[in-house]
């Protein structure tokens with residue numbers, strides 16, 4: 001049982017979803033956000049809750065490959081979906097985005113970093129070579145109080161370049177005989 005804001009008891013429902021490639025079942029109240037479910041039920045505390053009202057981007061995760069604010073998403077809305085959190089990016093080694101944030105000074109206190117990395121990860125999947133202007137526009141919903149943003153843009157550009165170099169190239173066309 002879960003106590004709602006007006007004091008009544010609300011039943012939790014067992015929700016199935018894929019989190020970081022693993023099938024999970026989470027017991028959630030109807031008003032439980034995805035951010036709280038990830039942190040409290042699965043102990044995935046890399047996802048941060050800053051404003052809890054959709055204005056800072058700290059809680060960004062990917063839902064079916066698209067960046068989404070988990071503080072504005074009810075866990076019930078994503079039943080059956082595939083969720084990726086910051087923990088899902090470095091299961092074997094640091095993701096190039098994480099390494100670039102560290103190397104470029106794009107992370108200081110780190111509270112905003114998971115949100116920036118997840119938003120950038122979704123962005124680079126759609127646009128592997130964004131211009132600085134596109135980066136600024138796409139990351140405008142994520143706030144950082146420490147870095148001044150320039151080092152964050154530098155980090156995303158460095159990671160984008162590394163990821164482009166590592167991307168499998170399509171085979172050369174077979175020459176006509």
Ligand code: FES
Pocket residue numbers: 048049050051052053054055056057058059060069070071072
């Ligand atoms: S905590 Fe979700 S946008 Fe700020």
Ligand code: FES
Pocket residue numbers: 106107108109110111112113143144145146147
């Ligand atoms: S590194 Fe501190 S808020 Fe961004």
